[in-house]
Amino acid sequence: MRLITFNFKKINIERISDSFKGVKINSKINISNIKILKTETLQEKEGLIEVNFSYHVDYNPDIAKIELGGRVLLVADKKQTKEIAEMWENKKMSEEFRIYLFNVILRKANIKALELEEEISLPLHIPLPTLKKQKKE
Numbered sequence: 001m002r003l004i005t006f007n008f009k010k011i012n013i014e015r016i017s018d019s020f021k022g023v024k025i026n027s028k029i030n031i032s033n034i035k036i037l038k039t040e041t042l043q044e045k046e047g048l049i050e051v052n053f054s055y056h057v058d059y060n061p062d063i064a065k066i067e068l069g070g071r072v073l074l075v076a077d078k079k080q081t082k083e084i085a086e087m088w089e090n091k092k093m094s095e096e097f098r099i100y101l102f103n104v105i106l107r108k109a110n111i112k113a114l115e116l117e118e119e120i121s122l123p124l125h126i127p128l129p130t131l132k133k134q135k136k137e
Contacts, residue, residue, distance in 0.1 A: 001076040001100060006108050010069030013116045017063045025125045027057045029105055034088040036081055047081030049074045055109040057125045064122050068109050
């Protein structure tokens, strides 16, 4: 399976409060739809998968919200494509596919969320690496 394209269709950020006292930050991914697209540009053995998603970062209690929505296009072999479509009919995904898909979304959405948090001075929802002075023994 490989990533063909990743697009944001919705970017929404709102800062509701200036107080970050007791802030709890939660994030989640929702998959709204998975469908197989017909195309003539791929090899016969391959299929095109479209996934629509939303990614939310909530700063509780009612401090701020980030909502990102978008579309991911993936190419997989026909057998995998068929299995993904059949499982999605019951709103299920194989663990292997779910992990791959969520990692793609997290890579792109976390970068965008960090950029937006910086723009409106919110605490970052994931810790960035920092350097610390070594202690002398």
